[in-house]
Amino acid sequence: MTDPLAIFPLGLTFEAFTDIDFWTSVGIFAGIYTIFALGLQLNVGFTGIQNFGQAGFMAIGAYSMAILTAEEGMNFWLSLPISILITIAFGLIVGLPSLRLRADYFAIATIAFAEAIRLIALNARDLTNGAQGIFGFDDSWDSISESIEDFIIDLGWTDVPGLFPLFLVTWGIAVLMMFSLTRVQGTPWGRVLRAVREDEDAARALGKNAFSYKLQSLAIAASIGAVAGWLLAIQLAFVVPDEFQPIVTFIGYVVLVLGGLANYWGVAVGAIILWTVLEGLRFLELPISETKIAALRFIIVGLVLIGLMAFRPQGVFGKREEMVLGD
Amino acid sequence: MTEAPIFEAEGIEKSFGGIRAVNGATMDVKRGSITALIGPNGAGKTTFFNLITGFYRPDRGRARFDGREVQGRPPYVIARFGMVRTFQITKALAAMPVIDNMMLAAPDQPGESLRNVLFRPLAWRKREQEVHEQAIELLDVFNLTRLADHYAGTLSGGQRKLLELARALMAQPRFLLLDEPMAGINPTLGRRLLDHMQRLRAEDGVTFLFIEHDMEVVMNHSDRVIVMAEGRVIAEGEPQAVRSDRAVIDAYLGGAGHGGIE
CATH class of the missing domain: 3.40.50.300 (P-loop containing nucleotide triphosphate hydrolases)
Structure with missing residues (x-):
């Protein structure tokens, strides 16, 4: 399942496109990709490290939570912080040797890491149940979700989509993260990150331990990836290796480019544009087969990106000066 | 001697x-x-x-x-x-404003530690104030004050040289x-x-x-x-x-x- 969109049930009728359930689901994916790409923004946009392994951190977060809960019988809520710690540990293990590499080699190292994680998930069947995946980790979430649903029904909205509580929680987390990251970015700590992005040697010559900052940036991005991983797992109600293909990271980069580098709010805009265009194009009624329409949607997204590069290369929220002066 | x-x-x-x-x-x-x-x-x-x-x-x-x-x-x-x-x-640091180039270099800024940023969010602000004043003073010496908010990458070669010296002095x-x-x-x-x-x-x-x-x-x-x-x-x-x-x-x-x- 290389196409992350294929998770939507096939054969939707036209009525489904105006269906609020459908758009709630799209909104959740936009939110998950917002969170996912916030980690990339911290690394790429603010620290200048090309992390191409974000899907791997997402996988570790999702699998840790699912394994601890469904297989080890751990409390769901306890599994969340522990899965974050596990993901951070992996971030450090990846970062310690590879952040000393030149930027392009680091990108290759991270992509290899993410693929290694996916292949381990596929083959270490005792731990991960292989391609069958893991189910049954989300009972605690379901009861919370029902309480939120009841609360909304009490407020007077009687036909709440079943996924609406997840939509609320996903975007609640996304907004909270954007707000916190923007705040932290405005501190002296954030200033050092930008200096490392601009010129690592200059930062070192001014007494900044550039390596330590890059490692911190990677560890935080990894933990953000883990949160995106939980939400994806809850949305799908299962965790399988195919959800963590490298294309997930690449779509994260598309979100980043659309929204603009070095702006956290832009990430949400990029994710919403991407998912609205991708899913909205299901409305297309053309005398061609469904698989061709599916392919056409990606072609159109590609054209949107080309148009953006031609007319607004800094993305929707990016600053043109920062892009031009960046080198 | x-x-x-x-x-x-x-x-x-x-x-x-x-x-x-x-x-x-x-x-x-x-x-x-x-x-x-x-x-x-x-x-x-x-x-x-x-x-x-x-x-x-x-x-x-x-x-x-x-x-x-x-x-x-x-x-x-x-x-x-x-x-x-x-x-x-x-x-x-081209895509950073001149003033940020300067303030970056100041030593002993507790706000450069993530722990302080998260758990003592106000502790670094006083130091930041001092650093800002110092930075403006030094920019004055090198005639760069009016460029404080410009991106460093927009400066001429000579101005960059001065900025780099002023920045080193901030340290x-x-x-x-x-x-x-x-x-x-x-x-x-x-x-x-x-x-x-x-x-x-x-x-x-x-x-x-x-x-x-x-x-x-x-x-x-x-x-x-x-x-x-x-x-x-x-x-x-x-x-x-x-x-x-x-x-x-x-x-x-x-x-x-x-x-x-x-």
């Missing part, structure tokens, strides 16, 4: 492939001096800077700053000791190593820069070691000159004495052959 030198290097060596770029460089820098490091192109001056500031690791030799060994230490540690350098090719160095600070600056600004060096030496006791090719600047503004050629120190002393040193004249005429020492 009896005071210990602020900086001593002994037998520093570094080879790249088969080429020995620095071949046993030994020198002392007197505390509170403005010392010029000169020599023909390829003499190993910049490489020597990189070796003593942690950017390269010497193959052999020792370097001490104010009693502490510095060879083999990472650059950021050496900078925190108070031994701060600038670069021959300026490293302005509150006790020993400042400047790699061709005058190159590309107009003479008026160059004079300001030299005056400011004199003032810093007089008021704060800052020691300077600067690489320079302009002999007029070297002769008139330094109190000691160290001459490097082919990776070693071939002469040192007062400007006038070095000027007439036979080995120095030979090195310049025989080495690069581009006009020699003025």
Whole structure:
């Protein structure tokens, strides 16, 4: 399942496109990709490290939570912080040797890491149940979700989509993260990150331990990836290796480019544009087969990106000066 | 005269492939001096800077700053000791405003630690205020105040050079190593820069070691000159004495052959 969109049930009728359930689901994916790409923004946009392994951190977060809960019988809520710690540990293990590499080699190292994680998930069947995946980790979430649903029904909205509580929680987390990251970015700590992005040697010559900052940036991005991983797992109600293909990271980069580098709010805009265009194009009624329409949607997204590069290369929220002066 | 030198290097060596770029460089820098490091192109001056500031690791030799060994230490540690350098090719942080370039360099900012940022969110603000004032003062000295909010990448070459020096001063160095600070600056600004060096030496006791090719600047503004050629120190002393040193004249005429020492 290389196409992350294929998770939507096939054969939707036209009525489904105006269906609020459908758009709630799209909104959740936009939110998950917002969170996912916030980690990339911290690394790429603010620290200048090309992390191409974000899907791997997402996988570790999702699998840790699912394994601890469904297989080890751990409390769901306890599994969340522990899965974050596990993901951070992996971030450090990846970062310690590879952040000393030149930027392009680091990108290759991270992509290899993410693929290694996916292949381990596929083959270490005792731990991960292989391609069958893991189910049954989300009972605690379901009861919370029902309480939120009841609360909304009490407020007077009687036909709440079943996924609406997840939509609320996903975007609640996304907004909270954007707000916190923007705040932290405005501190002296954030200033050092930008200096490392601009010129690592200059930062070192001014007494900044550039390596330590890059490692911190990677560890935080990894933990953000883990949160995106939980939400994806809850949305799908299962965790399988195919959800963590490298294309997930690449779509994260598309979100980043659309929204603009070095702006956290832009990430949400990029994710919403991407998912609205991708899913909205299901409305297309053309005398061609469904698989061709599916392919056409990606072609159109590609054209949107080309148009953006031609007319607004800094993305929707990016600053043109920062892009031009960046080198 | 009896005071210990602020900086001593002994037998520093570094080879790249088969080429020995620095071949046993030994020198002392007197505390509170403005010392010029000169020599023909390829003499190993910049490489020597990189070796003593942690950017390269010497193959052999020792370097001490104010009693502490510095060879083999990472650059950021050496900078925190108070031994701060600038670069021959300026490293302005282009996509950051001038004022952020300056404030970045200030030492002892607790807000640079993530722990403080998360758990003591107000602790760094007072320091930030001080740092901002200092930055504006220094920008004033170099006529850069009106550019404070511009991206550093929009500055001219000469302005970047000044920014880099001002930024290095923000780090509150006790020993400042400047790699061709005058190159590309107009003479008026160059004079300001030299005056400011004199003032810093007089008021704060800052020691300077600067690489320079302009002999007029070297002769008139330094109190000691160290001459490097082919990776070693071939002469040192007062400007006038070095000027007439036979080995120095030979090195310049025989080495690069581009006009020699003025």
